[in-house]
Amino acid sequence: MIDWPSHIRATGLRSTRQRVATLESLAGLPHATADELLNQVRQSLPAITIQSIYTVVQSLVDVGLVRKLEFGPTAARFEIQHFDNHHHVHCRVCGRIEDVPCQHGSAPCMSPVETHGMVIDTADVVYHGTCTSCLDALDHPTVGDTKVSA
Ligand SMILES: [Zn+2]
Numbered sequence: 001m002i003d004w005p006s007h008i009r010a011t012g013l014r015s016t017r018q019r020v021a022t023l024e025s026l027a028g029l030p031h032a033t034a035d036e037l038l039n040q041v042r043q044s045l046p047a048i049t050i051q052s053i054y055t056v057v058q059s060l061v062d063v064g065l066v067r068k069l070e071f072g073p074t075a076a077r078f079e080i081q082h083f084d085n086h087h088h089v090h091c092r093v094c095g096r097i098e099d100v101p102c103q104h105g106s107a108p109c110m111s112p113v114e115t116h117g118m119v120i121d122t123a124d125v126v127y128h129g130t131c132t133s134c135l136d137a138l139d140h141p142t143v144g145d146t147k148v149s150a
């Protein structure tokens with residue numbers, strides 16, 4: 001059991017029930033969207049709103065306890081920040097996301113050809129593709145999806 005209140009206080013933030021419940025929920029629900037997080041946090045705080053979730057999770061992102069992940073046009077996802085610089089594989093069909101270790105280990109693990117004068121500290125790497133169960137489903141469409149020609 002992680003002592004979230006002391007982790008929160010160590011960042012200078014106040015430890016609130018909403019912040020603790022959000023971190024506890026995220027620990028069991030990696031790569032959750034705000035909606036998924038809301039459903040989970042409501043188990044312990046039934047009155048919490050989606051607006052509160054956004055506010056709470058952003059405060060945790062700001063202090064580095066939570067990592068925010070963006071996968072193109074889909075909703076942002078959140079996970080506990082482990083500072084391991086791991087990357088992600090993403091199935092475009094079902095939206096499944098899994099962790100993959102960084103081959104280099106520490107950030108930034110690659111550098112651009114041109115930095116335009118910026119000091120680069122992170123490279124977000126997402127491998128997009130199609131997972132094997134989605135590929136199987138595409139190869140073997142279910143009867144309902146099969147077009148029957150007369
Ligand atoms: Zn898939």
Ligand SMILES: [Zn+2]
Binds near residue numbers: 030079087088098099
């Ligand atoms: Zn991850």
Ligand SMILES: [Zn+2]
Binds near residue numbers: 102103110
């Ligand atoms: Zn890397």
